[in-house]
Amino acid sequence: MEKVILAPDSYKNCLEAKDVATAMERGVHRYNKNLETIKLPLSDGGEGLIKSLVYATDGELYSQKVTGPLGYEVTACWGLLGDNETAVIEMAEAAGLQLVTKENLDPKITTTYGTGELIKDALNTGCSKLIIGIGGSATNDGGVGMAQALGIEFFDDKGKPLKYGGQELLKLSEIDLSGMDPKLHDIDIRVACDVTNPLIGPQGASQIFGPQKGGQSKDIELLDNALSHFHDIIEKELNKDVKDIPGSGAAGGMGAGLIAFMGAELKSGIDLVMEVLNFENQIKDADIVITGEGSFDSQTLFGKVPHGVAKKAKKHKIPTFVVAGNIKEDLQEFHHHGITGYFSIIPGPIDEDQAFDRAEELLENTTHQIIRTFYAGKKR
Incomplete structure (x- = not known):
């Protein structure tokens, strides 16, 4: 059975990690309700x-x-x-x-x-x-x-x-x-x-x-x-x-x-959180991993959740996508660290209050588009 891993961090001051994962899951099941989803909300040891x-x-x-x-x-x-x-x-x-x-x-x-x-x-x-x-x-x-x-x-x-x-x-x-x-x-x-x-x-x-x-x-x-x-x-x-x-x-x-x-x-x-959750064993036969955090930037390489997730997924040659609230800079270097692609949930010019209010909806929509694109490519 096709298997999707949803392993985000929290969106700070907006959504807890489990709520991010649940919104992502809705996006996956909008494409195909029969896809197996495993929610593994994570933390880098700080908040959440x-x-x-x-x-x-x-x-x-x-x-x-x-x-x-x-x-x-x-x-x-x-x-x-x-x-x-x-x-x-x-x-x-x-x-x-x-x-x-x-x-x-x-x-x-x-x-x-x-x-x-x-x-x-x-x-x-x-x-x-x-x-x-x-x-x-x-x-x-x-x-x-x-x-x-x-x-x-x-x-x-x-x-x-x-x-x-x-x-x-x-x-x-x-x-x-x-x-x-x-x-x-x-x-x-x-x-x-x-x-x-x-x-x-x-x-x-x-x-x-x-x-x-x-x-x-x-x-x-x-x-x-x-x-x-x-x-x-x-x-x-x-x-x-x-x-x-x-x-x-x-x-x-x-x-x-x-x-x-x-x-x-x-x-x-x-690393400690993933060890406790037996993370690597849970993802090793997955088709795709989707992770995320509120703000995705160069600091992510220093022990943040998406980087840790991508390292584990890369070992098993599993494509990994990041869904973030805010992407602050050109981060193409992340492609060398196991991240296949990264996407902001923001669809266009909206203010911060709107983005926070609509975060779950925007997460669902963005995840849906990633899954549609990924499985369309697999079917070709």
Whole structure:
């Protein structure tokens, strides 16, 4: 039987990945309702990670009150996958930029404590595996807040516990792991990470990502020095060197904290998601793969969903098409990376509000045209 794989990312601020896949499916079945369609909504480890994996594995979503990035209570969710063994968490749910107004962004004081509370809740369900997506954070605390929520203690040179925030790391003198939640000793932790930045220095967490989290020019050096001191204490107290590990600077040093305190493994977000979903095995006998994202541009080559999908499909010589909301530039180089063709859903000059309102209809129409053209070519 002819088989079509629908494996899009979300259209940011417009449609979740599963809704994109469903609109694409309608377009396929308008051409031929007997075509087999397999919907595999994806995420590169950032926004939509939980829902993509929960949906694809018939899992369950949980919601709870946790500590937000500024210390106020927020509502956040996490997911348990269909295997009932794997929990999935997005740190942005509890420590994300979207939880702080622009005027209140300040990485000197924001905390990852709520992310630790989500992890604790997941551990209490009895899960044996943990997937954590670490994109979109408002924090620069090296994951110390997260670790505090899990029982790890951090003290200054007077024996006082550290408070919240990246600037507090300058005071760090001692790390005590003795109170760490014992469940963490027996759990496999994989981290979806889409950047390779080191912890400190010109390409580190503070210098590269600090400004987008509200860090003023005068704050950036302070925050970088704080993470440098943080690393020195990790090296002294835990005998671990994490500063140059690719991705250790992700999410304000959360990558470094997860490695140092929990022995986590950092992986490309899209590769990790596809591994969990057994993606390659599901597509290997397909006729065609259709993927997509809201904005398709040169950044797609750096670990985004369409590039990851195309790499897997290319191994099996399966044509891969990208359906995007916005195509910003000439991207013919993508043809060398397994992408057969790319199409915008925008049919002509319409404003952004119209495009957002009509996104599902436009996705359906564009997918329909791709499928018609593809199978007409096969029949010749």
